[in-house]
Amino acid sequence: MGTPFGGWIPEGSACIDVTELNPPPSGAEVFSYFQRLPLPQLMTRHQPPGDGLTGLPVIFYTDSPTTQSFTVDIRGFTVVIDATAEQFTWHTGDATGQITTTDPGAPYPDHSIEHSYRSGTYTASLTVTWGATFTVDGGAAADVPGTTTTEGPPVTFAVLQARTVLTNPYD
Template sequence: MSVLLAWMAVSIVPAQACVGLDCDGPDVTIGQGSLTAAYLEQASGGLMIASNAAPVDHPYTYQLSHPCVVDDRENGGCRSSDFRQCPAFPGRVVEDLVPERRRLALPTPDGTTRTIDGFPTNGAAVGTPVGPWIVGARQCIDITALNPPPSPAEVFSYFQRLPLPTLTTQHQPPGDGLAGLPVIFYTDSPTTQTFTVDIRGFTVVIQATAQQFTWHTGDPTGQIVTTDPGQPYPAQTIEHDYRSGTYTAYLTVTWGATFTVNGSAPADVPGTTTTDGPPVTFDVRQARTVLTNPYD
């Protein structure tokens, strides 16, 4: 996905980007095929930087359009075939765009409003855009602040709400156990799962991995904590001795994850989350010796 498509996607996918999730993120507003900004400032090297943090009483609001969007609006079709390659900076989003500005109504001492150049406001309230859009010169603009790539903390908020699998507790013997004979625990449920999430138009792939297994044994001895999912007999690694009785056990799994953004190098999700598997109930019986006559 090109950087341009990454920000243009914001105008067409926000309703689907967080299906089933509560979305939090920067305030990114879309006009008629353009990305809006509150402020444009000149940086070193001739690069313009867009942001939504404008000085008090700044006289303009802006929209940043792809040259094709401007051509289509003005001429009924895209005539901007000379696409430019903007400089690339690590962690920045820089695109070839046409900035357009519109006057804002500013306050006056007498309680009315004015514009920076005297264009009539017709009584518009302070901060209201007035007049037509003024088309500026096409140039490379840094739009990172308008829709930056998801931060690790933002990815973690999504990770916490993913439908991670609940791992099933298996035990041996599969029916009733015997006092004095250890019960074997393990899970054969998947311990990794991959999720692809759209976060503000960025494709985020989250690879979840089970990192810790807490086996709730159901008796007063408490829990068994391991870093492996166990194995069935005869390669068992997790055992527990019970007295006779009825017990309910279940498995809590602690999940960690890594993530990529638009195919980037993997990074760690800064935190873990847990899931509880379904409970399993079983009896442990006391074996009793019975004398028999071998000749009967």
């Protein structure tokens, strides 16, 4: 404890701007929160359901939500982060590797993502790259500077080869 240098001098009452002591969250600070959000792991759907056939492409899509909104408190500021799935990487489970798209696909007949396989058993999965915008205390929206990814659960299926057999129609 020190010794006071002098007495208190009354100056009156006034408001003091403390904004500089607690500035609004920066994009980099919001990004650190964005990376830790519980973003959904999108499910990989495929058609035909169950086993596929060689010569008939397997259709991939996800019907999981591709947008999500989060409200977080950062140092007393209310920050709303609106996350959007921006890129979908479909891991096909075979030697061809992956298919990257900007749409979540759709089931037949509106499908946009398909892959042909040889006979065998395959495990496919989906990696989603998320981007976001944010607002601070209801202000103007700004882009979160960076992306993050989620890995969806894998799905395993067999691709069978159908063989034609000629039969006598009179038997």
